[in-house]
Amino acid sequence: MSFSYLPRISQTPQQLIDPSGQPQFGLFEQSVPQLNFSQFDYRTVLDQPAGKLARFFAQKQFQFVTVSGDGWLLAVAIADIRYASSGFAYLYQADSAIFEKGLLLPLQFGCQMSVSPIAGVATLHAGKTRWSIEPATDSWQLQVDCGPLQANLLLHKQQQPPLALCAPTGYQGFTYTEKNNALPVTGQLSLAGKNFPLQQARAGYDFSAGFMRRQTNWRWASINTLLEAQPFGLNLAAGVNETGLCENALWLDGKIQHLSPAQFQFNRYNQESRWQIRTLCDELTLDFTPLFCRQEKVQAGLLASNFRQYVGHYQGEIRLRDGQVLQLKQCLGLAEDHYAKW
Template identity: 50%
Template sequence: MPNQLTENPLFNCYGQPRFGHFATPITQLNIDSFAYFNLMDKPASALAKYLHFKQFQFISISHANWQIGIAIADIRYATTAFCYFYDRNSKTLDEVSLLKPLSLGVVMSASPVSGTASVRGKQQIRITPTGYNWQLSLKGELLTGELQLQGGVAPQPLALCTPTGYNGWTYTQKHNALRLQGELKYRGQALDLSSALAGYDFSAGYMRRETSWRWGSISAQLPQGCFGLNLANGVNETGTTENCLWLNGKKQLLAPININFNRQLPQQTWQFSSSDQQVNLQFTPQHCRQERLNFGLLASNFRQYCGVFCGEIQLENGEKLYLDQTPGLAEDHFARW
């Protein structure tokens, strides 16, 4: 697949989104083209059409000794953003978080393959998708640098859109186990990126008023090569799922996943198992990046865990991948927006 993109709109001639997996990413999320109706099939107001749209972008960078997470989430009423650096050896997490009421001063991209998302504050974040590559610019006391997440020679990102609730939709685009090019400093200290791998998440749409999900993610080196994994339940599950893996750049879709853990005892092991028994993983949390916001009509209970995965995954060709203390992320999130 060449590293060039042809026009691939999300909406059809009736203003309705196309659903399913896409071989190439959607090139434009022009919500002005979306024919949005309320629950009684009446055209939604312009204000509802604006306020009900949500979008977030997330980048993870994984190294044997550390983990970085970077996010911008725009829910219209406000934008939250964060950057963190997790040291696997000392099991300590250093972070900066931002809250922008009414999303003032925040820019979000209308496309997962072009444009820019940015937020300013004590940590400046700028994310610029460029075709299959993502550019990341950071400036602040915590993290400073210019990076490119490289899609590779024959990029195979996950790209899908599913119905959400009665009248909504969610578009998700992800790609894990990407090589990095550039420079990055953590509190003035240069980081070695030669063996680091990265992943990105672009998700947007008209999600449920109350939304929740569980999620697991890996970008790591295995004996078989560069390995990426994305497992989730709670959002993209109507007709298809966003579960997939990448091995040396080749994507393989996976069956629906059960993700089980005890929210009151979050340090206990999580279980990830697929409906076809091809995925059987255990995740052990080591540290949690947590944020609870409760404003009544708006609320968020967010927990993202750095930890390690163990277990096995069977590939399409019958080969098994064995994970043993493989670094990764898991997440539990409730949002009322």
């Protein structure tokens, strides 16, 4: 059986914003090298040029890295939401205590973001706590200095194509997002002197930036693993890109397959309940069982956030375009439910 979901993939532009000041929308073959946001012709909802403050506070950016091994998962995030900078780092272990650390800082104090998914450095630090993400053309580097949690890791792209897209956001904005999963990782990862083996680990990254909605929400799923010795990655999202494009894809042995829109069903008020995830064209049918939840609820002036990121097990079937069926059994991964007013 074959599946007909074949979105058009556009040639990657050198710059995201065209000479007329408009974003270039679409799914792209590779990373967009230059995110020239300063050239975006940002307007109010009444078509007037937006002021400097409006431009500043409308632009948001976040970067995320996750690494998954046998019974453990590392997740690190950095976000610049203008009114504040935030991030977290945690290491889940199936048979041990979980280490987690969160930071929330005013404005952009202690925070810097990379200029694109292939250049610059993103950092978040307060006191002796610090983590950084450094993208490059062929890799992403993650460094964590967080008390007992120490990491110096390199995610190797190995010419695997990313999921890269730019889509309209709200009435006058846009979001560029890029994901890449199932990447091999080298380096060192330790917690309280315990070293974690990386030979069988797989990693993924997320780069998202743009002029986003003042209020937004999303559901998200992510897997980085080995299936019968083949690198397998999955990224699914719903609630962010609702304008004809979706950021759904799987990677198997270095090749990408784009997936149709996803539907997430779960009980938000019961954190132990099972999730069900389906796609419009029936490429996959997955269940997710939560094991751990990293959560934050923030109400602070102009900001509000209800964030839940779960570590858990996926199981179910994934049908490839050529008819091959992949079976997931107790596969460690992430699921997320997030509301933000920023």
